[in-house]
Amino acid sequence: MAVRTILRWPAMLAGLVGVLSTAASAPRWTGPSDGPALYAECREAAQEVFEKYRDQPNTLFDFVCAVPDGTPVDPGLWIPAAPVLPAPTPVLTAGHEVCVTGPGRPVTGTALTKALANGDGAELVYEYEHLGGGETMVRGGASALEFRPGDLAPGASYRWRARVDDPADRDSSEFVYRSPEAEERRWSPWCEFTVSADAVDYRELGDVSLEALTELGLRPDRPYTISLSGAQRRLLRKGTDIGTTTARMTRTGLRWTDLLTQLDRSAFFADELALEIGDESPRQDGIAYRRLLSELSVKLGGPRHPHLA
Structure with a gap:
């Protein structure tokens, strides 16, 4: 043994x-x-x-x-005992200044929330996990635990805790031992929270950036229907991978953001090609793509000149 x-x-x-x-x-x-x-x-x-x-x-x-x-x-x-730094104090749980477990856990309306502990200015290591089981995720090198798109699911509950990021843990010059009990003393208490069931679900963003989605003001999981003229449909097919188009089209906010980002990219490539070959004709394509981008953004309720690059 x-x-x-x-x-x-x-x-x-x-x-x-x-x-x-x-x-x-x-x-x-x-x-x-x-x-x-x-x-x-x-x-x-x-x-x-x-x-x-x-x-x-x-x-x-x-x-x-x-x-x-x-x-x-x-x-x-x-074996000589390794030093144990004081555990940090939980300060913020998903926008709430509490650290609780059980039915009284706070509910946050967004999956893009954060947790914060006070480590007296030291960098912290955070752990968080789904209350229903699964992998424990670890984040380090920051003062706060900021949840990114895809980290949290609407309707799910989580718990988090923190400890000081001790540089001595990466020091191989000492032969020391830290018992499991001592290891636990380094961590703050577990704090729980729940993401509201109607929060925006960011888990399927893929290559679509959160910034572009936010710029257009779209929910990734909600369907949006707009009408397009024949000229708009032809240009949309030319500048994106949409394939077949119809006079009225319904796509999710995620897909519309992807298509408008493709139009923005096509406009950029057209400008670059015009500069490279010294011909103005590709530049006209770029102007047309940007015009369509603006028109579709307005139809979707977004800004007239979105910046998606």
């Missing part, structure tokens, strides 16, 4: 170096069988291996210290 220690060592690990300091596993062991003397022997043997391989990239150390009958010794008894 092995006891895996929590060591300050790089997170991306491949190789494995092990040392076993135990009377049970060494037939000619004549050292101490228990107590401080055994712990000192274990620490010395482990330190020797640690020093030998500390500069090896992608290396994980797995040390075991055991009494003669093979019972592992608590690593906290023989």
Whole structure:
């Protein structure tokens, strides 16, 4: 039975170096069988291996210290303890200055919300997870946890917590141990929240930028119907990948944003081609694409001259 220690060592690990300091596993062991003397022997043997391989990239150390009958010794008894920084204090949960769990959790009307903890100016590491189960997501290097498009789902509940991003965690120069209990003390309490069921669902944006969607004022999941003239339909087919068109067309806000972004891109390419070949005819295409972009944006309730690039 092995006891895996929590060591300050790089997170991306491949190789494995092990040392076993135990009377049970060494037939000619004549050292101490228990107590401080055994712990000192274990620490010395482990330190020797640690020093030998500390500069090896992608290396994980797995040390075991055991009494003669093979019972592992608590690593906290023989490995120096790593320092534990104070846990940060939760400040903001999805726009609400609370940290609660259970039925009283706050409800946010948008999936683009954030959580915030006070770490006295230090950078923090955040964890969040869906209350129904699933992967625990980790974000670091920032003072706040800002949820991006696709992170949260309407109608779902989540919880988050934070700890100080301790640079010592990335320091491989010390042989230290942090118990699971000590690891938990580094974290703030879990705070829960729910995303409103009618919040905008940003999980299917794909290549469409949130900025373009916001510029046009469209909801990605809502259908929008507009009327197009014959000339508008021909130009839309020429400047985008829409395919078949009709006099009245219904598409989601996400698809309309994609099509208008394609028109903007086609106008840019037409301008670039005109400059490259020294001919004004492609530039006329660019002017036509931008005119259609403006017309469709207005039909969809957006600005007359949207900036989608």
